[in-house]
Amino acid sequence: MKVLVPVKRVLDYNIKARPKADGSGVELSGLKMSMNPFDEIAMEAAIRLKEAGQVSEIIAISCGTQACQETLRTALALGADRAVLVETDEALQPLAVAKLLKVLVLREQPRLVICGKQAIDDDANQTGQMLAALLGWAQATFASRIELGTDHASVTREIDGGLETLSITLPAVITTDLRLNEPRYATLPNIMKAKKKPLETLTPADLGVDVTSRLTLLKVAEPPARQGGIKVNDVAELLDKLKNEAKVI
């Protein structure tokens, strides 16, 4: 079975984001960009299913600027068989990405799409669910375990009170949570091999999708700052402060 894995290029998780001086967006120039960590987990899940003989082909997809080629090359080095870039300079909202992915799903006919549960830049947590809805497919979000059958998948999900296991009908969309696996690193020989793997470039217009944003970003700003605190010397002083100054106990 074919699996499709969308991957997003985001500011590396180790870098603290800052607003641009004019508040028009987040400062990204000159900063390290990486594959969204949840998408690395999604790639890893797909690769393990392929290694187990349950998946025949992995197609990585990225929607965004030309620089996303780099993210796709990483996906190819990790184990994707081929890649598709939907290239645009528009700032894409999750709904637009879901529409682009839908057209690619109809073209590629995968039985499974594995997405990260959220991108760590916009923290939206929407794309996988939207894609599933547009396709009329089942979904299993926040997955910490996947068992793939031929017509169904059994997926354990991280929910507020604990864990839930769903049996979902295939084709379906699964989104990954942190505990699903620990992603591998790309090895140097695989990075070299990835350069020869096919990477197709399309545009939203090729796919017949209007990606115009429905949301207007008015401003980006620092959140309200916390007042700095103090260091206390010992437990007695801590208790005194909590009782008499903060009055929380």
Add this chain to the structure above:
Amino acid sequence: MTILVVAEHDNQHLKAATRHVLAAAQAIGGEVHLLVAGQHCAAVAEAARALSGVACVLLVENDALESAGAECMADLVLSLVHDYTHLLAAASASGKNWMPRVAALLDVAQLSDIVRVDAPDTFTRPIYAGSVWATVRSEDTIKVITVRATAFEAVAETGGSARLQKVDATSDAGLSRRTHLALNDSSRPELESARVVVSGGRGLGSAERFSALLEPLADKLNAALGASRAAVDSGYVSNDYQVGQTGKIVAPDLYIAVGISGAIQHLAGMKASRVIVAINKDPDAPIFAVADYGLVGDLNQVVPELTSAL
């Protein structure tokens, strides 16, 4: 403007998050309706009539909704939402699961996890693990929104007298079925709504020490227990304890971080707490930058000392 808020409940009790979402709805303005959808959940709807500021409680009872699968919930909400200007739910594991399906099927953008209502069409939400806040205006005819509960003061539990309207709606796409549910039953307060949270990180070193040191402290303070991602990944506690960007968002009166370094992803989930205490042996740990009271020391000594002094 008429706003539909979707209640979060377990078929017996309304979850606290619902009252915070209602507060966000009231900040938008207009008439507020509350949808209680579930299996044998009439008691929840009845109790919800008393919530302050709710004009109408819609009750849908349907066996397929027992586990509120995303496909089912989305179809149901979609069938009811057309007369409304705004659709709101908590940015909980449940709201996050089904709400984007509704937005996609309505062909509208979703605003996730709002922390402020700037105007009926303009909202502020944290992005990049809360390092920055974005203010966004929506041009869509129906605004589809998930709300960060901790950012809004809950409406009162009493004082309202909403009318109750039963709605017949069946929806079962049959695409997914729950085969197992493992809820961690705990006698402790719920993490998201507790007044005090004691949270542990990798510094605890093992599951045994996590419980041996933090449970007695939490008992004394009637606190909920939380954890960093590292503590969950290491198996000290289960996934639903995780506080942070990709876990739970909490804002208790008192948050005690024990053996947690203070990565941005963790701070994203607890920075809005009223008072933060950090216990860490590294004086340069970033957690101290957000702590009101920092105590540099070995948690193996400090925590038992604190517990016995309480």
